[in-house]
Structures are given as C-alpha cells and as structure tokens.
Amino acid sequence: MQKLIWGPTFNEMLNPETIKPDIREKALKALDEDPLDPINLFNINFTDHKGNLSYFLVPKEVTGVKANIICLLGMNFPTGSHKVGATYSVTMEKQLSGEIVPGEHTIVYPSTGNYGIGGSWTGPRMGYDTKVILPELMSQERFDKIEYYGASYIKTPGCESSVKEIYDKCWELKRASKTNYILNQFESFGNYLFHYYVTGNTISKISEELKNKGVGNGRAAAVVSSMGSSGTIASGDRVKQLFPEVKIVGLEPIQCPTLYNNGYGDHDIQGIGDKHVTWIHNVMNMDAMMCIDDMDCKKALQVFTDKVGKDYLLEEIGLSSDVVEKLSRIFGISGICNVLGAIKTAKYYELTEKDNIFTMATDNFDRYYSVMDQITETFGPLTTTEAAVRFNSILKGVKLDYIEEGTMLNKKRWHNLKYYTWVEQQGKTVEELNAQKSQDYWIEKQQQINKIDASLKDARGF
Known part of the structure; x- marks a missing residue:
C-alpha cells in the first residue's frame, strides 16, 4: 500500500x-x-501567501451602490480557485475514514468546472489515479488544466446545467468497477464543512480588518453566492451564527432558474446553475433567491479584460491602473455574476456605507480566454461606445427583477425540490431528507470539524 x-x-x-x-x-x-x-x-487558504487576507473591495465607481462589496479571491489557491479547498476536504475526509486508499481506488470528481480542476490537482497530489467528469461544452482551458495536473477526463453531453448526464456517468463507472470511488461535491459534506468553517470564518476576519481600516461596521450584512455545488453559500451558515442579521442570498442564471421558479434550461455561467438543488444546500437558512443573466456576465467580463474596456475604465471612469489591472485578472464568469448579485442585494435591502456584502471571485480569468473569443466572434470587437453601454446598463443599471424572498412557503418548496434528484434518482432516504428541514441536522454536521481535525493530526503524526 x-x-x-x-x-x-x-x-x-x-x-x-x-x-x-x-x-x-x-x-x-x-x-x-x-x-x-x-x-x-x-x-490551501484565503491568503496571498505573504500573510495578507486575500480579498478585493470592489470600487464604488464600479458598483454604484453605497454598501461595501467585498470579493474573497480564489485566484491565490494552488489551482487558481478556492474549490481546491473543497476537493481536498472531501478527499481527506474519505481517506481518513478508510473509504479510499491510494493505489487501490480510482477517485472520480463529477464537476462542471472548478471542483473538477481542483480534483485533478488534489487527487494526484495525494497519490490517486484520478478522473474528472465534465460537460463537453465547458471552456477548453478547463480540460487543458485537468490534463496538466495529472488527471484524465470524461466528457458528458451538454453544458453547465447538464448535471443529470454527469450523475448517469457516475453510476456507470460505479457499476463498471468497485475500485471507482465517486467524490461527489453535490452531496459530500467535506465540501460544506470547508466553506462553513474556512470561508465563513474568513469573512469574519475580513470584516474586522476592514473595520480597522475605516471601512464598514465590522459585521456582515449579506453573503451573496451563486450556486453550483452550493458549497460556497455554506459560509453563510457560519456568518449567520456570528452576525444574525446577515442575509444569505443565492444566485442562479435567468436561463436556468431552478430554485427561483422550478425552471430549467441551458446557460453559460460556468460553475453554477446546475438544474437541481444539491444535497448539501441548507435551503431552510437562505433569505432570498435572485437571478442573473448569463450574457450580462460574459459581456461585463469582456469590459474588464479587453484592452478597449480597460482603457474605458481607466480614462472615463477614472479607476487607477492598479485597480483596472486587478479587475482584469481576478474574475471569471461566475465572479461577475456574484458582483451583479451583490449590487442587486445592496439595492434591494437598501444597504448603506456601513454595510458589508461578501461574495466570491471563484476563480480568475485564465480559464476564459476562449469564451471571450466567442463573444468577440458573436458581437464583434469591443468598442469604447459598446464598453460604455455595457458598463452603464449591466453594472450601473442592475435592476430589481428576478428576486424571491425566503418565505417559509418558498423555503419548503426549495427543500422539496431535493426529493426528485436525491430520493428518486440517487438513493437517499425520505427520512434524511425530512431531517434536513431542521437546523439541528446542519449543526450536527458542523460539530464534526473538531473531531476530524483531531483525527487528522493523529493520522499524520503532527
């Protein structure tokens, strides 16, 4: 062994x-x-590896709102996305329990993007033969990174929201060999625990640091997160324990509004909107759902990353060259979605300059060059006039549409949607599904962290 x-x-x-x-x-x-x-x-941590917390305060010249919008940065993690933290936590927990052993098991990471890239890095680093399942229409950069990190991939039909096809492939692999072990981000609580504990408590640290710099009141008014596996939004569960007034706001694509109105469809906010409610999503603790247009996200990303758009931000909006350069590097499509959702949250809840809204720049621009090439091919080269139109209509013009509050009726509907994926298709029991309605279920999961940490220290010997 x-x-x-x-x-x-x-x-x-x-x-x-x-x-x-x-x-x-x-x-x-x-x-x-x-x-x-x-x-x-x-x-694997939220620092720039020089001892500084890794976050970006989005300029109010960009957001157009009084509230402070703070993006935690995924770009400084080993794979350029914080999702590597989830893949490590899931893999570590299963190895700790003895369910997987390097040399004996091939581990499989079903994904629509950054979790798969994270798994392609984590699995080989921990000694495992590693496969990633990814929809065929994801950006070419994703497949390139998976191979670079030492894993192989399996393409499934469809796009970002085609998760049923991924699950079908998982079952096929499980039936093919007992040595294939599926590490499913959509149901594995290592994913939830990483974000609850690490991401959630990092938000608290940043709140305090900003207060010491004269920004905000040292608290969190909202945690805003688009949902793929619904890992990142678990940070809101921890933040709500620290700051009970916080609003946990989930985001979906307008083109695939599954929780918003039981909707379905194809979209291209890569990494979110997976056409089902995940097992690890504590929907009973969520305060609102909002939807964002996928094309708005891609067009805004081009303004931040194209030379013409960067020049517009520098010369017309008056941003510094350092800020413009940072904006061009730290965001992918879902990061732009999160910023748009944070602006919508600030407007809807009428938040002030004292209020801090936290969201996530999940990855960075290095995996979206091909997507921007497609935007240019479709709409033509970006011009200064078009950059101005996009900036003012998409960012400054965020509308208060597609908003649904977390009433008890809506929370129960969000919860009930889990039945069709998890009980009918994936073998979960109605009893455990019903148990998830109570916060006691989630608190019991959270309390496993200290035990896992103690066991890990014993296992590694320090």
Whole structure:
C-alpha cells in the first residue's frame, strides 16, 4: 500500500500561521518552484501567501451602490480557485475514514468546472489515479488544466446545467468497477464543512480588518453566492451564527432558474446553475433567491479584460491602473455574476456605507480566454461606445427583477425540490431528507470539524 499523503486541518486552512514553521516554509517555497509538489496542500487558504487576507473591495465607481462589496479571491489557491479547498476536504475526509486508499481506488470528481480542476490537482497530489467528469461544452482551458495536473477526463453531453448526464456517468463507472470511488461535491459534506468553517470564518476576519481600516461596521450584512455545488453559500451558515442579521442570498442564471421558479434550461455561467438543488444546500437558512443573466456576465467580463474596456475604465471612469489591472485578472464568469448579485442585494435591502456584502471571485480569468473569443466572434470587437453601454446598463443599471424572498412557503418548496434528484434518482432516504428541514441536522454536521481535525493530526503524526 502506498504511503498516505495528508495536508492541513480545517483550522490550519483558516489560520495558516498555525502550520508548523518548517512545513509552511517549504510550502511557500514550492508555490513558484514546484506547484505540483504535494506540499502545496498546505497552501490551501484565503491568503496571498505573504500573510495578507486575500480579498478585493470592489470600487464604488464600479458598483454604484453605497454598501461595501467585498470579493474573497480564489485566484491565490494552488489551482487558481478556492474549490481546491473543497476537493481536498472531501478527499481527506474519505481517506481518513478508510473509504479510499491510494493505489487501490480510482477517485472520480463529477464537476462542471472548478471542483473538477481542483480534483485533478488534489487527487494526484495525494497519490490517486484520478478522473474528472465534465460537460463537453465547458471552456477548453478547463480540460487543458485537468490534463496538466495529472488527471484524465470524461466528457458528458451538454453544458453547465447538464448535471443529470454527469450523475448517469457516475453510476456507470460505479457499476463498471468497485475500485471507482465517486467524490461527489453535490452531496459530500467535506465540501460544506470547508466553506462553513474556512470561508465563513474568513469573512469574519475580513470584516474586522476592514473595520480597522475605516471601512464598514465590522459585521456582515449579506453573503451573496451563486450556486453550483452550493458549497460556497455554506459560509453563510457560519456568518449567520456570528452576525444574525446577515442575509444569505443565492444566485442562479435567468436561463436556468431552478430554485427561483422550478425552471430549467441551458446557460453559460460556468460553475453554477446546475438544474437541481444539491444535497448539501441548507435551503431552510437562505433569505432570498435572485437571478442573473448569463450574457450580462460574459459581456461585463469582456469590459474588464479587453484592452478597449480597460482603457474605458481607466480614462472615463477614472479607476487607477492598479485597480483596472486587478479587475482584469481576478474574475471569471461566475465572479461577475456574484458582483451583479451583490449590487442587486445592496439595492434591494437598501444597504448603506456601513454595510458589508461578501461574495466570491471563484476563480480568475485564465480559464476564459476562449469564451471571450466567442463573444468577440458573436458581437464583434469591443468598442469604447459598446464598453460604455455595457458598463452603464449591466453594472450601473442592475435592476430589481428576478428576486424571491425566503418565505417559509418558498423555503419548503426549495427543500422539496431535493426529493426528485436525491430520493428518486440517487438513493437517499425520505427520512434524511425530512431531517434536513431542521437546523439541528446542519449543526450536527458542523460539530464534526473538531473531531476530524483531531483525527487528522493523529493520522499524520503532527
């Protein structure tokens, strides 16, 4: 049997300064010198690896609202997306329980994007033969990254929202061999726990840091997250425990409004809107659902990343060159969706300059060049006039449409939608589905973190 490879505890991912100094030093050195070295598991955290929390305060010249919109940054994680934290947490938990063993199991990460890329990095680093299932219409950069990190991929029919086809392939692989082990982000609570504990408590840290800088009131008024696996939005469960007034706001594409009105359809906000309610989504704790147009997200991303758009932001909006350069790097399509949702949240709840809205720049621009090429091919090269139209209509002109509050009736409807995927198709029981209505179910899951951390320390010997 191969030697087991371990990474950080949940607490070390939240507080990387608590990692053993020699390990921390080796990990930071490997960031640039050897990004495929397993020691980089200890670089899974929300820092820029110089000791600074990794976030971006979106300029109000861009948002047009009084509230502070803060994006946690995924770009500084080992794969350029915070989803690698979820893949590590899921893999670590299953290895800790003895359910998977390197050399004996092939691990399979079903995904529509960044979780699969994260798995393609994590699995080989921990010694596993690794496969990623990904819809065929995802950006070419995603498939390239999966191969670069040492995994293979299986393409399934469809686009971002074609998750049923992914599940069908999972069942096929499970029937084909007992050594194929599915690490499903949509149901594995390692994903939930990473975001509840690491992302949620990081939001609290950033709130305090901003207050010390004279920004906001040291609290969180809203956590806004588009939903793919519904991992990131789990951070809201922790933030609501710390700041009970916080609003947890979920986002979906207008083109696939599953929770919003039981809708379906194809869309291209890669990483979200997967046409079902995930098992790990605590919908009974969510305060609102809002929908965002996928084409708005792609067109706005082009304004941030195309030279003509960057020049417009610099010369007409008056942003500094440093800010314009940052805007051009930190966002992917879902990150733009999150910013638009945060602006909508600020307007709807009439939030003020004291209020902090937290959201996520899930990955970064390095996996969307091909998508921007498609936008140019469809609409022609970006002009200064078109950049101005998009900036004012998409960003400054966010409308208060497609908003649904989390009334008890709506929460029960969101919850009930789980039945069709998880009980009818995926073998969950009605009894556990009913148990999820109570916050006690979720609190019991949250309380596993200290036990997992203790067991991991024992297993790795430090």
